[in-house]
Amino acid sequence: MKLRGKYLLEYVLNAALESKLNHVVLVLGHEYQRILHTLVTCTTHERLQLVINHHYLEGQSRSLKAGLLKIRDTFPAVMFLLGDQPMLDSNTIDHMLDKFQHSDKDICVPVCNGKRRNPVIFNRVLFDQLMGIEGDIGARDIIRANPDRVLCVEMNNPLCFVDIDSQQDFENFQLLLD
Secondary structure, three states, rough: EEOOOOHHHHHHHHHHHOOOOOEEEEOOOOOHHHHHOOOHHHHOOEEHHHHHHHHHHHHHHHHHHHHHHHHHOOOEEEOOOOOOOOOOHHHHHHHHHHHOOOOOOOOEEEEEEOOOOOEEEEEHHHHHHOOOOOOOOOOOHHHHHHHHHHHEEEOHHHHHHHOOOOOHHHHHHHHOOO
């Protein structure tokens, strides 16, 4: 889907590449060849690594693990970003990174209007638990099981965290922007 002339994924990918993230892993699954063809200008960035998840039908956890396998031995933490949050920006990413790096917590989540959002950062001490996730779920259970290890970063821009999961979400979002 395109929003204002750009694909939704382009917005998130650009935000990640404009941020202070050391490395960006883009995990693609369903129709990955078509996506790569449409994002050709974005996918050549020196900090970007592409990973194809051929097991995408097994659920979201397979993409999470495919990306984590690429960085787990190199980086002390990982931030999971979703490709359907077009208003997420590099400032939000950088703010979370800064808060996480200056804390002693192992998980960092943004909170907006009292609700936990994405993206989420995990310290390497939790990589094995993340690799154990199965099915079409993310890491919610790990976050819930470790409340004392979670840094909640209050954010005040709800638009940053809007995710678009359906055509109806997309249409509603466009109305918000108009």
